[in-house]
Amino acid sequence: MQAKRLTVKHKLVSHEIECLSFEENDVVKGKINIKVREVHNQKCGGDPLTAPRLFSFEVDVATGEYKTDRYSIVIGGDYESMDKLSRHLLEE
Numbered sequence: 178m179q180a181k182r183l184t185v186k187h188k189l190v191s192h193e194i195e196c197l198s199f200e201e202n203d204v205v206k207g208k209i210n211i212k213v214r215e216v217h218n219q220k221c222g223g224d225p226l227t228a229p230r231l232f233s234f235e236v237d238v239a240t241g242e243y244k245t246d247r248y249s250i251v252i253g254g255d256y257e258s259m260d261k262l263s264r265h266l267l268e269e
Contacts, residue, residue, distance in 0.1 A: 178199060179243065180199050180201075180211045180213070180234050180236075180243070181194060181197075181199060183234070183243055183245075183259060184197065184213065187259065187262050189213075189232065189245070189247050189262075190213075190231055190232075192215065192221070192231075193221070195216070195220070195221070196215060196216045196220070196221035197213055197214065197215065197216060197231070198213070198214045198215075198216050198228065199211055199212075199213055200212040200213075200214065204238055207237065207238050207239055208235050208236060208237055208238065209235070209236040209238060210233055210234070210235055210236075211233060211234040211235075211236065212230050212233050213230070213231045213232050213233065213234070214228040214229060214230050214231060215227075215228060215229050215231060216228065231247075232245055232246055232247040232249075233245065233246050233256075235256045242258065242259075243258075243259050244256035244257055244258050244259065245257060245259065245262070247262070248262070
């Protein structure tokens with residue numbers, strides 16, 4: 178899945194990839210939303226009754242372009258193109 182590859186490539190979280198779930202929603206207005214959540218289990222730790230959302234991807238079905246709200250201040254905030262993420266990585 179491209180969302181997993183982008184998460185690892187851009188180091189969007191410090192979690193192991195096995196400790197993340199990727200929930201893909203149906204196409205709405207030509208876009209797919211993929212929520213990235215923490216997996217809580219014996220290996221990953223955390224409360225197994227919860228799965229906090231970390232960030233989301235938005236995929237344009239027509240172009241295949243991925244955007245993310247990983248660096249948005251608010252949940253469900255502005256989505257940025259993946260090629261613009263480098264400025265955030267420099268700030269951290």
